[in-house]
Amino acid sequence: MEPKHDNTAVDSFLGLGMENMGLSSTMDEFSHGFDFSFLPDYGGLNSCSTQDVGAGLKFEILDGFLDEVEEVEDIYASHDLSSIGNHIFPETEVKKNVSELDGDPYGLKNNRSSNSPGISGSISESSKETAPHAESPNQNASNERVKDSLDSNESEDDNKPLSTFIGSWVKRGKNRKKNLSNTAYSRINSSGERMSCVSYGFRPRKGPMKKYMHTSTENTFSDDQLTSSEKEDDISVTKTSRTRSDRRKHQRMWTVDEVMKLVDGISHFGVGKWTDIKNLFFHSAAHRTPIDIRDKWRNLLKASYKDMHNDGQADERRKSVACSIPKDVLHRVKELASLHPYPFSKSSCFIHDSSRSRSSAKKKKKKRRS
DNA sequence: CTTAGGG
DNA sequence: CCCTAAG
Known part of the structure; x- marks a missing residue:
């Protein structure tokens, strides 16, 4: 391989080269049992990439970037993988199998949400999160590393103050x-x-x-x-020098993206399958236990009902941008709410006012099983 | 261990 | 979020 150490190397590193690098390494690790021939053309995988990678990977120039390269690799791996995953497991076919791909098990993210952080989001995300990873040399069967980066697709930070x-x-x-x-x-x-x-x-x-x-x-x-x-x-x-008195889990603001994933999860599994939802849609979210998710759903329902009682009143009381739930999401919540009622029977939540008498029927429908 | 409910 | 009771 002729190391073309001129601009081309650098260019390809900064540009397409990176993509190819990430991809190729990904392929190396994942092509073990698979035939990816059916995959779409990822930009001359064979032609330039290997060369450029071969040349570029020597990186006399880019020595200092090696760390970042790892991250980048992960990042791209994640993306490539997710797209791959979408190809391998088209929609309905595989359910649990996709679980490891997480983040976007059903390719949902792609369709929906202008909100879900796209590539850029994920990148900043991943780079931030995979960085510490690179430091610990041992603990990565590259396999898992890739999976990690997949997970880091998670939209952790949308706007976390x-x-x-x-x-x-x-x-x-x-x-x-x-x-x-x-x-x-x-x-x-x-x-x-x-x-x-x-x-x-x-x-x-x-x-x-x-x-x-x-x-x-x-x-x-x-x-x-x-x-x-x-x-x-x-x-x-x-x-x-806080004492151990306060030990509450840090309250993490639920991002819109998370909420949407929650809604997705519910629409796919139904209400009550919170562990499943957690595993599939929040697998990478270190926090967000199934219980948290359920609680969030509870709150969402409350919010949706509140919203529906305020008919038309676009309430901007929720001024904090992070908190305000987009209308479409709220709508989905409502739909799901009517689809499968949340089993809390008692009076506790929700406002009990006059209008509730009849409409509550829709909440008390039969519980949908999966 | 999971969920439902209540705090 | 946390905690507990119940399958």
Whole structure:
């Protein structure tokens, strides 16, 4: 292979070359049992890419970028993979099998949502999140790495105000036995403040979702994912030398994208299959336990009903941009709500006003099974 | 372990 | 979010 070390190499690195790189490496790792010949032409995979990669990968010039290259690889791998995945598993065909591809199990993301962060979003996302990955050399069967990056398709941050994280722990007074025994203790034992930068505040959900993930991968990933918020937490904690009194999981604002995934999940699995939804649609979301998801759905329903009672009144009370739920999503929520009622029977939620008497019937329909 | 419900 | 009770 002739290393063409002129502009071409650089160009291809910065441009198409990257794509090819990511793709080719992806292919290397994934072509083990597969015949990708049916895949669409990914821009001269064979012709220029291998060459450029061969040349480019030497990277005398780009030595310093190697780290980033890894990320980039991941990023592109993720994209290529997702597109591949969509080709391999067209829509309805495979359900669980796709689970590992996550992010966009049914290719839903593509159709919907001007909101869901497209490529750009994912890129910033991934680069942010895979970065820590590159540092730990061992723990990546490249296989898993790719899967990770797939997961990082997750739209973690749409618009997460950092203040959210900082503020959230402040308002927690109660101490909880469970939490105390879990997190706080470990922290104390590990000599309190000094340690705090590592483990404080991370309360792993008790059961790692083992079904669809290969343990180490997801865990490390979630750590990475939490990194940002964790840092916030740590800083605040060490600064104030917070005691273990407040141990509430950081309240993370639900992004529109997440909400949409939730809606998707429900429309695919039905209400009540929250573990399934979690696994498929929120597999990469380290937080968002099935319970969280259910709670969110509960809230969404509430919101939708509220909205429908305000008939037409575009209520802008939810001023925070992150919170406001787009109308279309709200509509879908309503549809789903009428489709399969959420089983909360008691009076608790929802406004009980006069108009509810008849209309409530639609909520109390039969529960749809899957 | 999962869900439903309630706080 | 958290917690608990129930399958």
